[in-house]
Amino acid sequence: KAGVTQTPRYLIKTRGQQVTLSCSPISGHRSVSWYQQTPGQGLQFLFEYFSETQRNKGNFPGRFSGRQFSNSRSEMNVSTLELGDSALYLCASSQLAGGAKETQYFGPGTRLLVL
Amino acid sequence: GEDVEQSLFLSVREGDSSVINCTYTDSSSTYLYWYKQEPGAGLQLLTYIFSNMDMKQDQRLTVLLNKKDKHLSLRIADTQTGDSAIYFCAETLPNMEYGNKLVFGAGTILRVKS
Numbered sequence: 597k598a599g600v601t602q603t604p605r606y607l608i609k610t611r612g613q614q615v616t617l618s619c620s621p622i623s624g625h626r627s628v629s630w631y632q633q634t635p636g637q638g639l640q641f642l643f644e645y646f647s648e649t650q651r652n653k654g655n656f657p658g659r660f661s662g663r664q665f666s667n668s669r670s671e672m673n674v675s676t677l678e679l680g681d682s683a684l685y686l687c688a689s690s691q692l693a694g695g696a697k698e699t700q701y702f703g704p705g706t707r708l709l710v711l
Numbered sequence: 712g713e714d715v716e717q718s719l720f721l722s723v724r725e726g727d728s729s730v731i732n733c734t735y736t737d738s739s740s741t742y743l744y745w746y747k748q749e750p751g752a753g754l755q756l757l758t759y760i761f762s763n764m765d766m767k768q769d770q771r772l773t774v775l776l777n778k779k780d781k782h783l784s785l786r787i788a789d790t791q792t793g794d795s796a797i798y799f800c801a802e803t804l805p806n807m808e809y810g811n812k813l814v815f816g817a818g819t820i821l822r823v824k825s
Binding site: 600602627629631638639641644646651652654686688690698699700701702703704705 | 742744746752753754755756759799803811812813814815816817818
């Protein structure tokens, strides 16, 4: 089975712009979660989507949003970019919630640099 | 509350055993995970343990869980230079209302000297 894929892998934007990142989960996985990784804050949970519905959300401002499509692919959007949004954005997928099937498998990440 | 703590750095010689420690605060955690991150890469799942287990062994990896002390450890036997990476401990909460959410420690940098 192919793993979690994320596009693009690298991105450079300027302050005030917006960006959309894409994640394709492992085939058969219905849950997609997004995490932000920075040297200062470490790995922080952004949100999780399951069956096209946002099921859980972390403590990030409303500039961060996401969605999930019927094929379980997910996108996250960051509007009005700030310098502090520079980070590695990781997507993870799992089969279901509950039990070992909630084990999350991560993609390689999208590295975003905001200038 | 949710909080996971790890020591920041560990240095070992090639061939020795490495032990990476982690403490967590949420007693309702059901699964605890170890992930590995190499430079410039995403997170690779190494192993996980269910909270009603004390130990799990998988080839060179041994996970020990002391639920009373909320302490988790990862032992890597015969550590190799390829094991040099950052190791993250993570917990997940059991309630369906929370959905899937991993709470990570800050990561332990493992350096293996040849």
